Structure formats: structure tokens, C-alpha cells
Amino acid sequence: xxTTTRTRPKKLPAASLVLDYNIYxxxxxxxxxxxxxxxxxxxxxxxPPVIADRESLRVIDGFNRITAWLRIDxxxxxxxxxxxxxxxxxxxxxxxxxxxxxGLALSTYDKxxxxxxxxxxxxxxxxxxxxxxxxxxxAAKLRAVKTAYDDKGSPLPIKRPLRHLAGSKxxxxxxxxxxxxxxxxxxxHAEQIVQAIDGDIVDWSDAAAxxxxxxxxxxxxxxxxxxx
Numbered sequence: 250x251x252t253t254t255r256t257r258p259k260k261l262p263a264a265s266l267v268l269d270y271n272i273y274x275x276x277x278x279x280x281x282x283x284x285x286x287x288x289x290x291x292x293x294x295x296x297p298p299v300i301a302d303r304e305s306l307r308v309i310d311g312f313n314r315i316t317a318w319l320r321i322d323x324x325x326x327x328x329x330x331x332x333x334x335x336x337x338x339x340x341x342x343x344x345x346x347x348x349x350x351x352g353l354a355l356s357t358y359d360k361x362x363x364x365x366x367x368x369x370x371x372x373x374x375x376x377x378x379x380x381x382x383x384x385x386x387x388a389a390k391l392r393a394v395k396t397a398y399d400d401k402g403s404p405l406p407i408k409r410p411l412r413h414l415a416g417s418k419x420x421x422x423x424x425x426x427x428x429x430x431x432x433x434x435x436x437x438h439a440e441q442i443v444q445a446i447d448g449d450i451v452d453w454s455d456a457a458a459x460x461x462x463x464x465x466x467x468x469x470x471x472x473x474x475x476x477x
Contacts, residue, residue, distance in 0.1 A: 258298040258328040261306075263318045266299065266329065269307045271366070272341045274348040275359050276406070278316055282353055286317035300347065302340055303331040309340055310347040338370040345380040355381065358432060361395035361406040364388060368404070399424060408432045 290296065299311030308315060309332065318325045334340045345363050349355050355363070360381055367377035378388040397407045398418045407414065408430045414423065431438075442462075445451050453459060 256303075256331050258330045260326045261329045263315050263325045263327045264323060265306060266301055266315055267305060267307045268312055268315065269305075272307060272309070272337060272344050273312060274341075274345045274355060274363050275312070275353075276356075276362055278312055279353060282313050283317045283320070286313055287320055290317060290321060298328040298330045300330045300332060300343075303333050307340065309344045313352075338372050341366060341370055342372060342376060342380050345377065349381050356432070357391060357395055358406055358408050360388070360391055364392050365396070365404050365406060397423075397427075410435050 286296065296314055297311075299314055300309040301307060301311075302309060315327070318327055332343070334343070345355075345367075360383070363381060364374075364377055367374075374388060375385055378385045381388070383391075394412055394415050395406055397405050397411065397414050397416065399405050400418065400421065402418070405419065405424065405427070407419075407427055409432055410430050411419075411423065411427050419427065442465075451458070451462075
């Protein structure tokens with residue numbers, strides 16, 4: 250994992266720590282988890298120390314905890330364990346290992362993203378697979394079904410609705426859709442809408458929802474003949 254020195258936790262201003270997404274294993278901060286952590290902090294629960302690089306103060310583990318603290322008090326001081334790392338690759342491997350072993354599980358999209366970031370940092374496939382607690386074969390299969398390419402030919406992690414486009418070059422429109430996708434399949438969303446209508450739970454007085462449904466019907470009707 251290439252850490253060299255660890256120290257006992259010390260108090261530091263939360264705002265002084267750097268959230269560098271280039272070494273963050275997850276594709277976003279989980280707002281629901283941040284809310285749970287905030288409630289825990291306000292209830293007096295003691296959270297584990299955040300882990301950060303001593304030299305740059307970049308956070309290795311604790312993005313959600315820092316976000317929760319800052320939402321409570323921008324001037325908050327928190328416990329931080331400072332570690333020394335040989336380079337960015339060592340930081341990233343430790344970040345992946347820590348995130349893979351506690352807290353919310355890494356999604357398949359996150360794991361695919363981790364493998365791409367590892368390539369950019371010239372990390373050995375065995376090392377990144379080990380950090381994620383999966384085999385090299387599993388990592389390779391995951392990459393094959395969870396990777397497409399942007400318009401410059403760079404690898405791009407894709408979410409479940411775009412899995413049929415694995416290995417393809419995406420258009421800008423498809424890249425944008427991938428970024429905004431919930432990760433659930435189109436079939437799932439369609440079935441949810443059907444169930445809501447059949448179950449008579451749609452609030453037809455909600456003008457925004459009704460307009461969204463109208464737009465959906467319009468898009469589906471115009472696309473179905475092409476798909477057929």
C-alpha cells in the first residue's frame with residue numbers, strides 16, 4: 250500500500266483539508282450518507298478520524314465525514330490521521346483499499362472508475378484489484394462490460410443503462426446521459442412508472458410531474474418506430 254509513516258490523530262480545521270477527486274474512489278459524495286453522518290455527529294457520536302496526506306492535506310478517507318462536518322459548522326475542527334505517501338499512486342491505492350473495506354460498498358461503476366484512474370497512475374492491475382478485494386480476472390471482466398470511450402478515445406466508465414454500448418465510442422449526448430443516469434436500467438424506470446399509474450399513486454395535480462410524463466410519452470412515441 251506504500252504508506253510510510255502514520256501518526257496519532259490530531260485536530261485540524263475541516264476546511265483546511267483538500268477533497269481531490271482525482272484520488273477519490275467513488276464517482277460522487279453520497280448525500281444520503283452525508284445526512285446520516287450529520288445526524289450522528291449532532292447526536293454526539295464519535296466518528297473515526299479522517300485520513301489525509303501529511304504534505305498536501307489531500308483526503309484519503311473521509312470525504313463524506315468532512316462534508317457532514319462542514320454542513321454543521323464551516324469552522325469545525327476534526328480529528329485527522331496524517332500519513333506519508335511515496336506518490337499519488339500510493340495515495341490512491343490506500344484510498345481504494347480503505348473505501349472498499351468499510352462504509353458504503355463500492356459500486357461496479359466505482360470499481361470501473363478506479364481501474365481507469367489506476368491506469369492513469371500506472372498502477373499494476375494486480376495492485377488495484379487487490380485494493381478492491383477482487384481477483385484480476387474479475388477486474389478484467391468488469392472493465393470489459395463497464396467501459397466505453399469518449400470522443401477523444403479515452404476510456405470512460407459507463408453505468409448500467411449504457412452497458413450495451415460497452416467498447417463503443419460515445420457521442421457527447423450519450424456521455425451526458427451517462428453522467429446523469431441513476432444507474433438503474435431503463436426497464437426498471439419504465440416499470441416503476443407503469444406501477445405508479447396502475448396503483449393510482451400519481452399526483453396529477455403536480456404540474457411538473459405531469460409535464461415530465463407528457464414529455465416522456467412524446468419521446469417514447471417518436472423513438473419507438475426507429476427502435477422497431
